[in-house]
Amino acid sequence: MVDRYAVIGNPVEHSKSPLIHAAFARQTGQDIEYTRILAPLDGFQQTVTDFFRRGGRGANVTVPFKFEAYDLAVANASERAHDAGAANTLMFEGGKIICDNTDGVGLVTDIQNNLGIAIQNKRVLLIGAGGAAGGVLHPIFEQQPAMLVIANRTLDKAMSMKKKVEEKGEFRFVSVAANEFDELDGQSFDIVINATSAGLTDSILPIPRGIFAPGALAYDMMYGRETPFMAFARQQGAEVVDGLGMLVEQAAVSFSLWRGVQPETKPVIAQLRHL
Numbered sequence: 001m002v003d004r005y006a007v008i009g010n011p012v013e014h015s016k017s018p019l020i021h022a023a024f025a026r027q028t029g030q031d032i033e034y035t036r037i038l039a040p041l042d043g044f045q046q047t048v049t050d051f052f053r054r055g056g057r058g059a060n061v062t063v064p065f066k067f068e069a070y071d072l073a074v075a076n077a078s079e080r081a082h083d084a085g086a087a088n089t090l091m092f093e094g095g096k097i098i099c100d101n102t103d104g105v106g107l108v109t110d111i112q113n114n115l116g117i118a119i120q121n122k123r124v125l126l127i128g129a130g131g132a133a134g135g136v137l138h139p140i141f142e143q144q145p146a147m148l149v150i151a152n153r154t155l156d157k158a159m160s161m162k163k164k165v166e167e168k169g170e171f172r173f174v175s176v177a178a179n180e181f182d183e184l185d186g187q188s189f190d191i192v193i194n195a196t197s198a199g200l201t202d203s204i205l206p207i208p209r210g211i212f213a214p215g216a217l218a219y220d221m222m223y224g225r226e227t228p229f230m231a232f233a234r235q236q237g238a239e240v241v242d243g244l245g246m247l248v249e250q251a252a253v254s255f256s257l258w259r260g261v262q263p264e265t266k267p268v269i270a271q272l273r274h275l
């Protein structure tokens with residue numbers, strides 16, 4: 001019987017994950033089936049349990065269930081999932097549900113390997129303090145940026161993210177600040193990452209002009225649309241990139257966890273760009 005995988009979310013119909021995993025499977029000669037599963041907002045746990053009971057081997061988890069996915073498998077969570085407090089990858093092994101979070105490594109790989117921009121010693125601004133930001137915070141820190149500023153509309157949430165990082169002793173060498181947007185005035189950054197969901201509603205982020213250092217990268221974790229953040233960054237002369245590469249890279253890590261083979265990501269990113 002073919003090994004079954006799925007992406008579970010709500011909504012989930014626009015997910016590109018089935019296309020990506022089908023491409024990885026063709027490329028590596030793996031015989032898998034990968035589908036989309038719409039879970040009711042109050043029925044994530046039941047959906048996962050049913051899927052694994054019916055022979056599912058693994059799943060990706062998307063909005064809004066990443067926190068629930070972590071809670072469900074917290075006893076068998078990777079360190080990356082613990083750091084994020086959220087999971088995007090589930091595996092069913094030996095009767096247990098195991099979880100991991102590959103979002104952060106996906107972002108870091110896209111920035112460093114695909115775009116060729118080292119994070120080490122760079123001034124990084126992370127905008128947002130929700131689930132998406134939490135998933136990438138620790139992996140960015142591990143690359144030893146010169147500075148990481150977390151900015152969020154709601155200061156309390158940025159402060160609690162800052163606290164989580166500071167509790168990790170190994171990150172002592174990195175300076176952290178949690179700012180409201182107007183406090184960013186006068187500062188500039190080499191890498192600015194938009195991890196908010198503001199782009200979904202075409203909302204403009206009130207970030208000041210001048211935050212992009214010459215040659216800065218403006219990375220929006222959203223893909224498939226030009227967000228106001230991207231338009232603003234373009235006007236300011238930054239190099240603007242969407243989150244498609246991150247999407248493919250996080251999928252590749254999930255795929256290799258499940259199948260034990262590492263797929264090539266560049267041809268799949270190129271293929272999706274031309275759809």
Ligand code: ATR
Nearest residue numbers: 128129130131132133152153154157196197198203
């Ligand atoms: P996700 O999983 O996509 O991160 P989330 O956990 O709901 O979703 O977090 C959404 C993030 O986008 C938050 O940082 C939110 O800011 P608040 O903490 O102040 O709510 C941010 N966000 C959403 N819409 C925004 C907007 N119009 N302007 C600024 N920030 C916004």
